[in-house]
Amino acid sequence: MANSVNQVWPIVGHQWAVDLLAPLAQISGTGPRHAYLFLGPPQIGKSTMAWTFGTALLCTHNGRRPCGQCRSCQLMSKASHPDARLIQPTDRDGAADRANGLLRVDAAEAIVHEAMLRPLEGKYKYIFIQDIHRANDSFANKLLKTLEEPAAHVVLCLTATDRAELLPTIVSRCQTFDLRPLPIELIEHSLEKEGRASQEEAQLLARLSNGRFGWAMAQLRDSKSWQQREDDLRSLWQLTRASQVERLAFSQTLSSNRENERLFGLLALWTGWWRDVLLTQNGCEDARNNIDHLPQLQQDAKGCSTTDVQTFLHTLGRIEGYLRHTVNTSLALDVLLLQLPRPRVQG
Ligand SMILES: [Zn+2]
Numbered sequence: 261m262a263n264s265v266n267q268v269w270p271i272v273g274h275q276w277a278v279d280l281l282a283p284l285a286q287i288s289g290t291g292p293r294h295a296y297l298f299l300g301p302p303q304i305g306k307s308t309m310a311w312t313f314g315t316a317l318l319c320t321h322n323g324r325r326p327c328g329q330c331r332s333c334q335l336m337s338k339a340s341h342p343d344a345r346l347i348q349p350t351d352r353d354g355a356a357d358r359a360n361g362l363l364r365v366d367a368a369e370a371i372v373h374e375a376m377l378r379p380l381e382g383k384y385k386y387i388f389i390q391d392i393h394r395a396n397d398s399f400a401n402k403l404l405k406t407l408e409e410p411a412a413h414v415v416l417c418l419t420a421t422d423r424a425e426l427l428p429t430i431v432s433r434c435q436t437f438d439l440r441p442l443p444i445e446l447i448e449h450s451l452e453k454e455g456r457a458s459q460e461e462a463q464l465l466a467r468l469s470n471g472r473f474g475w476a477m478a479q480l481r482d483s484k485s486w487q488q489r490e491d492d493l494r495s496l497w498q499l500t501r502a503s504q505v506e507r508l509a510f511s512q513t514l515s516s517n518r519e520n521e522r523l524f525g526l527l528a529l530w531t532g533w534w535r536d537v538l539l540t541q542n543g544c545e546d547a548r549n550n551i552d553h554l555p556q557l558q559q560d561a562k563g564c565s566t567t568d569v570q571t572f573l574h575t576l577g578r579i580e581g582y583l584r585h586t587v588n589t590s591l592a593l594d595v596l597l598l599q600l601p602r603p604r605v606q607g
Contacts, residue, residue, distance in 0.1 A: 268282050270328070271309060273305065273447075274439055277437045280437075281296075281316075284317075285313065285319070287322060287325075292313075294415065295407055295415075295416040295433055296415075296416070296418070296436075297392070297419075297431060297436045298420075298436075298437050298439060299419075299421070299422070299423055299437065299439065301472060302472070303472045304439045304440075304441065304474060305473055306439055307390060307419055307474075308474065310419060314415070314417060315332075317382070318336060318383075318386060319332055343380055343382050343384065344387075344388070345371070345385075347367050347370070347388065347390065348361070350362070350364065359519055360519060363391070363392065363396065364396060364398075365396070365402060367399060369402060371403065372402060372406055375387065375411055375414045376411065383413065386417070387414065387415070388416075388417045389416065389417070390419050391420065391421075392418040392419065392420045392426060392430065393421060393422065393425040393426060400430060403430065404429055407430065423436070440471070441471020442473055444469075444471070446473075447462075447465070447476055449462075451465060451480070457480055464551055464552055467549040467550075470528070492526055493533065493553065496530060500560070500600055500601060500603055501602070504598060507598060507600065508598075510597060511594045511596070515589040515593050523583070527576060531573065531577070532549055532550065534573050534576070534601075535549075536557050537561050538569050538570065540557050540560075540561035541561045542566075563604045565601075568601040569601055571599065575595070
């Protein structure tokens with residue numbers, strides 16, 4: 261039986277991390293360290309964990325923290341606590357932009373300044389920096405100064421998708437938490453609970469989520485991103501039947517649009533789809549995720565050779581790795597599109 265929603269903090273899963281962090285925020289606890297780094301894939305729960313920790317640290321209740329009731333908890337829920345600061349990547353005009361923005365030096369200067377001030381209401385100054393992998397060099401260097409000589413009342417929480425993208429000097433100054441994908445059953449159960457989703461929706465979303473509860477919740481909240489998946493699947497099916505010229509034209513469009521998050525989301529969708537095709541070919545139907553498109557899965561499984569599907573999956577994995585290290589995007593995507601399996605016409 262999957263365990264239910266975490267009993268101590270309002271967080272689904274990642275119990276081990278809550279078990280380590282929650283006692284630090286209790287009045288009787290040893291108190292927090294200066295810096296924490298939460299690692300893991302997008303929408304796995306890093307920010308929820310970091311912000312809940314901050315809320316617990318600033319909570320004024322004597323018992324279980326965060327209490328969710330006190331003035332401090334209320335302010336944190338609106339992100340307007342005077343002792344908490346959220347720093348996010350921004351575009352050149354300073355607007356928050358987590359998809360393509362950067363953490364720039366002026367934000368780091370604000371952190372240095374903030375860290376020198378005494379807390380106004382609570383015991384701590386809580387500074388939360390989202391997506392530290394999007395820091396430019398001057399941001400990272402300024403931040404290191406704060407990490408090297410932190411004031412006693414400062415607690416920094418950082419999030420990033422991959423430690424390999426960070427300066428080792430930043431990682432070594434933080435206590436790190438690697439958040440792992442959650443079991444499908446836990447996500448399904450939590451989505452169904454409190455009527456967030458119907459049983460059918462919960463089952464599908466849990467399977468497609470790759471263990472990321474935040475992703476599943478985002479699909480429920482935002483019908484646009486769900487429609488995006490449908491559109492992306494349809495364009496994939498069309499591409500399998502498209503000419504080489506059409507495939508290369510698609511590759512050009514994709515590489516000219518510099519939204520990395522969008523690109524990696526699309527590649528993840530393709531990986532999920534062809535993995536399901538392979539599972540269908542190998543008689544492992546129960547393990548498939550795209551269970552709302554079974555006829556199309558059957559069709560691709562019958563029409564493509566297992567070798568083509570395996571080769572394509574292998575190339576997908578390799579190219580995704582290249583793209584993360586900014587090899588020529590356009591060339592890498594051309595190679596990928598030309599290897600996309602082409603189902604034989606049935607009939
Ligand atoms: Zn509280």
